[in-house]
Amino acid sequence: MTQPLEPDLEALHPASFGWALACCGWDREEAEDVLQEAYVKVLDGAAVFDGRSSLKTWLFGVIRRTAAGRRRRRWARALALGRWLGGQAALPPPHDPESSARASETRRALKRALEALPARQRELLHLVFYQDLTVEEASRVLGISVGAARTHYHRGKERLREQLRGEDRP
């Protein structure tokens, strides 16, 4: 039943959108589509909250899988179109240039530093620092063991600091 979840989903909406942005390479339009598709899954009953984790952890897992599914379909369409046309596949731009233009320099620097990290480290740092989840909760969102999550977290943090120090240098 989705009606009782609606107020909770509304309360989580800003955080959900932030996570969708991180999953979509900060493409605002794509993030909104992903979030909308995640809500459709909740309404359809394709994604059911069973209470085994927090609502936030569960919803973030749905958003992450939805974004990954859309990315795969987009790649498959681009590859198929490229083969049919007999040339290079035209892939969509990875991020929204309008959002980039509005962002502050700090935001842009952080985004560039995060993009240099492997996907798993990037996701973990976002979940811990941006979404204020614990490493254990982040591991449940990503579907990995807590030990692996801690390894990715510490390595990712070191690399992010190096990237930001490189950004600070003239």
Place this chain on the structure above:
Amino acid sequence: MTGEDDDRALREAFAQARREDAAQTPAFARVWETARARRMRRGRPVFRLVLAGLGVLALAAVLLRRPPAPPPQPPRAPSIIDWRSPTGFLLQTPGREVLGTPALGGGPPDYSRIPGLDGLTGSSERRRSS
């Protein structure tokens, strides 16, 4: 810079990113209502059940249909064992019954029973030469 200072700096950077993203977040009501409209456009569950039921019926009709009648067999060619020679009557020679009848135990065959062969018997009547 200590590890804690680094963490604090990272948290502040992410917090600023969060504030900026929050300003661009679409309204929940709009996203939620669009999701509901999209779900309605996909079709109600009852309609999907009816379609699934029709599909099952069509499949059952295909699987349970009567097998087609076998094609008509071409006329059977005559077999060699049914063949009869047109000149076989010529082999109906007199005395062929003798060849076909086994001898009945004991003594010599009784030729007196066979017309034309009674002169071959050991009877007292002898053919007198002229």
